[in-house]
Amino acid sequence: MTRFVLVAGTTETARIDGISAAGADRKAMAHTPSADAELIEYGRLVRSPVVPVSPTGCPTPAAVTRAVQERVGFETLVVDAGLAEPTGAATVDVGAKPGRDIREADPVPTAPGAWVAAREFGRDLPDDELVIGETIPGGTTTALGVCRALGVDIDTSSSLPENPVDLKREVVTAAFTASDLDPGGAAYRPELAVRFLGDPVLAVVGGLAAGALESGTDVVLGGGTQMLAAAALVRHAGVANPLTVASTTYVAGNADVRGVAAALDCKAVVTDPGFEKRADTLSRYAAGEAKEGAGMGGALLLAERAGVLDGLGDGTLEVVERVGSADGP
Amino acid sequence: MTRFVLVAGTTETARIDGISAAGADRKAMAHTPSADAELIEYGRLVRSPVVPVSPTGCPTPAAVTRAVQERVGFETLVVDAGLAEPTGAATVDVGAKPGRDIREADPVPTAPGAWVAAREFGRDLPDDELVIGETIPGGTTTALGVCRALGVDIDTSSSLPENPVDLKREVVTAAFTASDLDPGGAAYRPELAVRFLGDPVLAVVGGLAAGALESGTDVVLGGGTQMLAAAALVRHAGVANPLTVASTTYVAGNADVRGVAAALDCKAVVTDPGFEKRADTLSRYAAGEAKEGAGMGGALLLAERAGVLDGLGDGTLEVVERVGSADGP
Numbered sequence: 001m002t003r004f005v006l007v008a009g010t011t012e013t014a015r016i017d018g019i020s021a022a023g024a025d026r027k028a029m030a031h032t033p034s035a036d037a038e039l040i041e042y043g044r045l046v047r048s049p050v051v052p053v054s055p056t057g058c059p060t061p062a063a064v065t066r067a068v069q070e071r072v073g074f075e076t077l078v079v080d081a082g083l084a085e086p087t088g089a090a091t092v093d094v095g096a097k098p099g100r101d102i103r104e105a106d107p108v109p110t111a112p113g114a115w116v117a118a119r120e121f122g123r124d125l126p127d128d129e130l131v132i133g134e135t136i137p138g139g140t141t142t143a144l145g146v147c148r149a150l151g152v153d154i155d156t157s158s159s160l161p162e163n164p165v166d167l168k169r170e171v172v173t174a175a176f177t178a179s180d181l182d183p184g185g186a187a188y189r190p191e192l193a194v195r196f197l198g199d200p201v202l203a204v205v206g207g208l209a210a211g212a213l214e215s216g217t218d219v220v221l222g223g224g225t226q227m228l229a230a231a232a233l234v235r236h237a238g239v240a241n242p243l244t245v246a247s248t249t250y251v252a253g254n255a256d257v258r259g260v261a262a263a264l265d266c267k268a269v270v271t272d273p274g275f276e277k278r279a280d281t282l283s284r285y286a287a288g289e290a291k292e293g294a295g296m297g298g299a300l301l302l303a304e305r306a307g308v309l310d311g312l313g314d315g316t317l318e319v320v321e322r323v324g325s326a327d328g329p
Numbered sequence: 330m331t332r333f334v335l336v337a338g339t340t341e342t343a344r345i346d347g348i349s350a351a352g353a354d355r356k357a358m359a360h361t362p363s364a365d366a367e368l369i370e371y372g373r374l375v376r377s378p379v380v381p382v383s384p385t386g387c388p389t390p391a392a393v394t395r396a397v398q399e400r401v402g403f404e405t406l407v408v409d410a411g412l413a414e415p416t417g418a419a420t421v422d423v424g425a426k427p428g429r430d431i432r433e434a435d436p437v438p439t440a441p442g443a444w445v446a447a448r449e450f451g452r453d454l455p456d457d458e459l460v461i462g463e464t465i466p467g468g469t470t471t472a473l474g475v476c477r478a479l480g481v482d483i484d485t486s487s488s489l490p491e492n493p494v495d496l497k498r499e500v501v502t503a504a505f506t507a508s509d510l511d512p513g514g515a516a517y518r519p520e521l522a523v524r525f526l527g528d529p530v531l532a533v534v535g536g537l538a539a540g541a542l543e544s545g546t547d548v549v550l551g552g553g554t555q556m557l558a559a560a561a562l563v564r565h566a567g568v569a570n571p572l573t574v575a576s577t578t579y580v581a582g583n584a585d586v587r588g589v590a591a592a593l594d595c596k597a598v599v600t601d602p603g604f605e606k607r608a609d610t611l612s613r614y615a616a617g618e619a620k621e622g623a624g625m626g627g628a629l630l631l632a633e634r635a636g637v638l639d640g641l642g643d644g645t646l647e648v649v650e651r652v653g654s655a656d657g658p
Contacts (some may be wrong), residue, residue: 044455047453088453
């Protein structure tokens with residue numbers, strides 16, 4: 001059986017001006033992972049105040065993941081990797097707390113413990129395959145930090161049409177200054193990379209994937225930049241099993257997903273959901289907004305396997321229509 | 330859509346000698362609700378050390394609930410109503426903490442808050458119907474306490490073949506002495522009844538059922554004595570909507586489920602899974618052990634609706650065989 005696992009958490013790195021589009025404003029942004037979890041579990045909000053949208057109204061990729069789940073019917077599970085606001089979704093606890101700004105000296109002290117707990121949990125899950133997604137505003141910046149800490153070359157993608165690359169690099173440079181780590185200094189020590197340059201979600205995704213692979217479970221990392229960072233963590237944990245990164249043309253057209261995946265000895269799968277054909281706000285994905293998140297790339301791979309991918313571009317996506325017009329619960 | 334909700338928690342009342350059979354010994358007993366939640370979510374243990382069995386080896390009713398889930402395919406959800414040990418199941422948080430021995434002055438201070446949070450959560454869930462089950466060792470004693478606090482007459486059932494009725498009454502009498510409440514003194518104040526004579530699971534089941542009913546969701550309470558106490562809480566909260574209590578012949582043969590349900594203006598449904606025909610340890614249910622718990626009565630009602638009830642007595646129940654022979658994860 002295949003299970004979709006959403007790893008949901010927060011980092012205060014997202015509060016740096018101009019870093020993230022995940023949530024229309026800063027207040028909404030802290031609710032984004034909690035709301036994404038509810039959308040994926042229930043197809044609507046339960047405790048969260050607003051449906052996450054980008055500043056121009058582009059709906060969260062969690063709506064796409066849920067729409068695919070309703071078509072394909074896979075099992076879902078949410079892991080709390082440092083949620084900052086209440087969620088009505090049921091969550092598994094691995095001891096993660098919200099991450100602080102990586103420009104602080106020890107931004108994610110819970111990361112090593114969460115890494116270990118997630119790895120054990122990944123080993124014990126009974127599934128044949130895990131498709132892992134993430135939701136954490138600001139996550140591409142911490143992903144860049146983690147890759148540089150491991151000594152892995154990576155481009156970053158962004159939820160904003162204009163990727164603030166220079167800002168991200170500045171933040172990561174400041175993070176190295178604040179910690180005792182140099183670029184490449186956390187090679188083969190993934191729990192240090194996530195603790196000093198990363199966020200709790202990367203710690204949990206990396207640990208979960210490593211543990212699942214070690215116990216013979218197939219793993220698909222659904223996403224772009226952040227999942228490449230997670231794949232790097234898995235490899236630097238000494239886990240060499242086959243591993244797939246599932247992304248979309250919206251990310252892979254902008255960042256070198258295939259190249260980085262190949263360098264990490266991972267398979268890259270890139271789907272094209274054809275959202276440019278849609279009349280609703282999802283068409284903005286094709287214009288470079290939001291791009292990825294909440295395991296959308298992984299869900300779309302499951303849609304492709306089930307033979308329903310082609311229908312998503314022009315078909316009815318009930319969830320997207322329902323949440324796209326919602327002003328709250 | 331119908332969703333099965335397991336409300337899982339603990340009370341130290343269960344540690345009183347002779348009160349409960351939920352778990353072969355006291356140490357295992359604290360793990361029982363966490364393990365039941367894992368069995369229902371995954372069909373096997375994840376973080377829990379042992380499969381809950383009675384002192385003579387009768388498997389937890391959670392195994393039956395899971396076996397039915399695998400046949401019928403309903404959605405499941407676990408609410409943390411004061412778990413004392415880790416669980417690998419995803420859980421919804423309503424602020425409940427483990428209950429203390431009801432012979433203490435204020436044994437469940439989190440009950441009123443959990444009642445309110447569960448009621449709001451029940452209002453917001455999108456389902457057409459909730460089937461609610463519980464798992465809490467010692468729960469029939471606190472159920473007796475709650476009913477007496479509300480002024481509702483009830484027999485209690487037991488997970489032991491010889492129901493220690495006198496002991497339960499003594500404990501409840503001591504609980505009234507320790508609190509400032511007299512029998513009947515919490516009538517129409519359900520949150521006081523659960524706080525001073527009850528446990529966190531009853532608070533959450535009652536709140537959840539009340540909120541769901543208020544928002545037009547159908548509710549089935551799956552269980553015996555404890556679910557009658559939960560139904561009493563709902564009625565004493567002023568919620569008069571139709572409400573069903575689903576139990577089995579193993580409970581209803583010993584306690585007056587139909588009579589109490591009728592007095593509370595609830596519909597009683599009693600199923601007979603025919604376990605006396607089975608060659609495995611499940612046959613002990615027919616001999617008066619375990620009887621009920623983990624929403625088994627509710628799951629069996631769903632089995633009956635799906636037309637698979639008759640097959641459970643002589644058919645293969647993979648989960649029961651798998652966990653029944655397990656010595657741990």
